[in-house]
Amino acid sequence: xxxxxxxxxMTATEGAIVQINCTYQTSGFNGLFWYQQHAGEAPxxxxxxxxxxxxxxxRFSSFLSRSKGYSYLLxxxxxxxxxxSYLCAVTPGWGKLQFGAGTQVVxxx
Amino acid sequence: DVKVTQSSRYLxxxxxxxxxxxxxxxxxxENMFWYRQDPGLGLRLIYFSYDVKMKEKxxxxxxxSVSREKKERFSLILESASTNQTSMYLCASNLSGEGSYxxxxxxxxxxxxxx
Numbered sequence: 231x232x233x234x235x236x237x238x239x240m241t242a243t244e245g246a247i248v249q250i251n252c253t254y255q256t257s258g259f260n261g262l263f264w265y266q267q268h269a270g271e272a273p274x275x276x277x278x279x280x281x282x283x284x285x286x287x288x289r290f291s292s293f294l295s296r297s298k299g300y301s302y303l304l305x306x307x308x309x310x311x312x313x314x315s316y317l318c319a320v321t322p323g324w325g326k327l328q329f330g331a332g333t334q335v336v337x338x339x
Numbered sequence: 340d341v342k343v344t345q346s347s348r349y350l351x352x353x354x355x356x357x358x359x360x361x362x363x364x365x366x367x368x369e370n371m372f373w374y375r376q377d378p379g380l381g382l383r384l385i386y387f388s389y390d391v392k393m394k395e396k397x398x399x400x401x402x403x404s405v406s407r408e409k410k411e412r413f414s415l416i417l418e419s420a421s422t423n424q425t426s427m428y429l430c431a432s433n434l435s436g437e438g439s440y441x442x443x444x445x446x447x448x449x450x451x452x453x454x
Contacts, residue, residue, distance in 0.1 A: 238379075260441075261441065263441070263442070270448075271447065271448075272445035272446060273445050274445070275444075278441075278442065317381065317382070321441050324435070325433050325435055325436070326372075327372075327382075327384075327441070327443055329374075329381045329382040331379055331380060
């Protein structure tokens with residue numbers, strides 16, 4: 231079967247670092263995406279990993295280990311505007327995505 | 340600027356009504372998708388289309404149908420709306436192919452309430 235797990239909620243203070251873990255078991259794997267979704271808005275693309283290792287993009291980094299079926303999204307120097315839901319999604323190919331339930335990140339002053 | 344638009348942000352319908360949700364993209368994407376999003380369940384794929392007049396069932400197609408007569412437009416149809424179809428509906432599109440080109444672009448969503 232297909233399973234993508236991520237924590238339901240995480241809370242951190244402004245300026246801190248938060249790491250959102252995602253584990254997956256899927257019948258096919260052709261890459262892993264992270265999306266950000268603010269309340270009432272559409273998800274927007276953050277990162278894509280297909281090879282093992284760390285991809286850094288400003289304050290956000292994403293890591294992938296294919297052998298462990300594991301990824302994380304690292305948010306550094308947290309800002310209030312980072313309060314949002316973060317969605318982990320695996321692509322088996324053909325343009326399709328399989329989403330986890332999302333992790334709600336709450337940033338406090 | 341890439342854009343996916345949906346016909347309504349909010350919609351209220353009665354049980355048994357036929358409901359049409361429209362999605363239009365201006366990026367000449369081959370693939371289009373319909374999801375529903377519910378608290379604690381994430382985005383679940385209802386149907387997708389990889390070409391005009393082509394469609395494939397996603398994970399939860401029961402109670403829904405779709406239509407793609409033109410490349411830029413993908414419609415979701417609730418044949419007879421029921422209260423358990425109250426949800427946020429999101430449309431997305433992307434290019435066919437692999438790699439980061441799989442990035443899906445999402446519309447703003449339609450919050451449908453069935454009374």
